[in-house]
Amino acid sequence: MPGRLDGIHALITGAAGGIGAACARRMAGEGAQLLLADLNGEAAKSLSDELGQASVQADVTRAADIDRMFELAYRRWGRLDVLFNNAGIAEARRLLELTQEEWDRTLAVNLRAVFFVLQAAAKRMRQQAPIAGSELRGKLIQTASIAAYRGGLAIMAHYGASKAGVVSITRTAAQVLAADRITSNCVCPGAVDTAMWKKIDAEWSELEGWRIGEAWKRRTSVVPLGRAETADDVAGVVSFLASRDSDYMTGQAVNVDGGLVMGN
Template sequence: MTENKVALVTGAGQGIGRGIALKLAGDGFDIAVADLPFQEEKARAVVAEIEAMGRKAIFVAADVSKKADIEAAVDAAASQLGGFDVIVNNAGIAQVKPITEITEEELNTIFAINVNSVVFGIQAAAAKFTELGVKGRIISAASIASIKGFPILGAYSASKFAVRGITQVAAQELAPQGITVNAYAPGIVGTGMWDLIDEKLSEINGKPRGQNLKENVDSIMLGRIETPEDVAGVVSFFAGPNADYVTGQVLLVDGGMLYN
């Protein structure tokens, strides 16, 4: 096993993924920044940020809904960065729509990106950990919507409940190999995803743009919107030595919205 630690972060070109990639780089990881091909410019900017911190980084183009892309990304991380220790299945999409209006295509799309990708990531990482003899870490994106279903977020809530279940199952199955499997559950993060949710809620309930977001932020006990860095701190914990004895958990990082 090599001395350098290597992490692959999906959806790392912006938002929470970027925050996670930079935090893990600060923790001493070399980073494979995975994102869609059209996000390459943003992703390469993140690579440059990581290199400026004195760590190695590569960009890997990947559509996480495709198993072959995730397998190729894991292989690239291991071969180009010299090891493989952590996968962060971060990439995901949201959808704001009444349950009665969700189309078959929309349902298939959100599950392909939010759920299938987590299964594929677990499979690819577990295989690589086994190949390298590494007791690796698998960390996936859940949500407050994995603990409580939210109106107008039916498909999204369902996809995140699925991530929670998959995390529990994978943790039990992979524990004999020393692999831990956990997930982080953000609340309202100030990224493009919540801008989209606010916009769609406005169309549905007629409230002015920004009001739905403000009302949701007002419900946070700590009194402020969440940042990608808030989320990244929890991922850092799961990826580090202080979480050696933690597996199968979905940790809320929401400023005090839900209590589990």
């Protein structure tokens, strides 16, 4: 049976861990050809070897690394159908203690790099022929967060601001690039069981004087659908956004959060 991503060439940033890796597995399983980019080049290579795909070590905050990722993709395939612009970081800090260095570090990866990766993809995509079987030339998918909407978590003002920015540039890109038949959407996960949340849990629990695991437990105990989110829960939606089934969607921020954004 043909996969729904047969013939799709996709670049995933932050592909070596958590949500990026789950999406790589899902998209490869559905027939996509992938270039897995990550700061951790060894982990990206080991996943790409396992999946029979390609990888590249890249720090998305560096312009030269952004160029290298796209050069590789275009040299390999002559085109790029889907960008999954997913790399991100998180640090738990109290609002009144957040430093300028911490603010800059988070915004550099989660917003500045997301914008310039999107821009690099769009510049190339608008010059290519449409995706086989589609009227679109390319698809841009960002990873935002429900932290964009509810003031984020009290201990992550900078993270929430960065993700609100991701929703904003997703929508601006959708407006500007529609005439080129390039769509732009983002997913907004809730609290996903990945290395990122283990780090948030450790830092947040320490700030509150809780035992390790307590922040995660409190956060996930109020998820309306009654369980914590897995990276695979996000992967199904990203794969849909990468597929031709979502061709008429653009400018959307899709919450994939078990209802958490409504619930507390």
